[in-house]
Amino acid sequence: MSFFARLKEDLDAARSHDPAARGSFENFFAYSGLHAIWFHRLTHRMWQNPALRFPARLVSQLARFLTGIEIHPGATIGRRFFIDHGMGVVIGETAEIGEDVMMYHGVTLGGRSLAKIKRHPTIEDRVVIGAGAKILGPITIGRDSAVGANAVVVKDAPAESIVTGVPAVWRHRDAQRETKAAVDPAEYLIDYHI
Numbered sequence: 149m150s151f152f153a154r155l156k157e158d159l160d161a162a163r164s165h166d167p168a169a170r171g172s173f174e175n176f177f178a179y180s181g182l183h184a185i186w187f188h189r190l191t192h193r194m195w196q197n198p199a200l201r202f203p204a205r206l207v208s209q210l211a212r213f214l215t216g217i218e219i220h221p222g223a224t225i226g227r228r229f230f231i232d233h234g235m236g237v238v239i240g241e242t243a244e245i246g247e248d249v250m251m252y253h254g255v256t257l258g259g260r261s262l263a264k265i266k267r268h269p270t271i272e273d274r275v276v277i278g279a280g281a282k283i284l285g286p287i288t289i290g291r292d293s294a295v296g297a298n299a300v301v302v303k304d305a306p307a308e309s310i311v312t313g314v315p316a317v318w319r320h321r322d323a324q325r326e327t328k329a330a331v332d333p334a335e336y337l338i339d340y341h342i
Contacts, residue, residue, distance in 0.1 A: 154227075158182055161228040165250050180215040181231030187211035191221035223257075226273070233279075240268035246291065252279035260285040260302070272307070292321070 149157075159172040162179055169175050175182065187207065194204035204221040212218040216235035219225070223239045226247035231237055233253040239245070242265075243257040255277050259267035270288045277283070278297035289295060290307030299316040309318040 157228060158185065158230075161230045161248075165230045166232055179234075180217060181234040181237075184211055184215040184217035184219060184231060184234060184237070185225070185229055187215070188219045188221070188223070188225060191219075192223070192225070195221035223268075242266040242286070243268035244270040246271060246273035246275070248274045249277070250275075251277040251281075252297070254280040256282045256284070258282065258284045269301075293318075294321070 156172075159175055159182070162175045162182060163169045163172070169179070188211070191204040191208045191211070194200040194207070201221070208219065208221050217231060217237045219237075219239040220241040220243075222241040223243045223245070225239075225245045226249065228248045229245055230250045231252075232250065236254040237251065238256045238258065240257055240259050242259075245257075249271055257269050257271070261267045266286045269283045269285065271277070271283070272289060272291040272293075274292045275289050275295070276293075277289075277295045278299065280298040281295045281301065282299070283289065283295065283301045285302055287302065287304045289301070289305050289311065290309060292307055293305055293309040293311060295301060295305075295316070296310070296312035298314070299312050300314045301311055301316040303316075305311045305316075305318040306320075308321045310321055311318045
């Protein structure tokens with residue numbers, strides 16, 4: 149996928165996840181979550197070369213200063229990942245994030261061990277993580293799950309789960325209990341074409 153196609157995909161992801169995202173031009177300049185992801189792509193590529201790991205850490209710290217979002221260069225992140233509001237997000241070195249994942253501000257994908265092993269969570273495709281949630285340790289949140297705001301998750305959750313509480317417990321999603329979005333973002337889009 150070309151650089152510009154990936155950029156467009158990121159901007160489209162922002163518009164599809166945030167009804168306040170009015171257009172690609174504004175989102176390109178004003179969304180710190182997008183900026184953090186773009187910085188991460190650069191630093192992750194640098195991280196693959198052991199000689200560039202120190203510069204990668206410096207660039208990631210600059211990104212943290214500019215966006216309020218800390219993503220370790222070693223973290224693996226899939227396509228169309230979107231961070232809404234952003235401030236206070238921390239993503240650890242061995243975290244793995246699938247495709248079409250969305251998270252809100254204050255989320256931590258952290259570790260519970262000082263050992264140099266995989267110590268951060270794996271988030272599978274299409275998971276939504278609420279503001280302030282803490283997901284700790286080398287656990288897995290299954291695809292199509294939702295983690296509630298301020299949940300503290302220290303155990304695996306299977307696919308299609310709702311995970312809430314401190315410590316968090318999970319239940320299977322119930323389509324009958326799900327609510328539909330009150331707003332269709334497509335009705336509010338103004339595309340300025342960057």
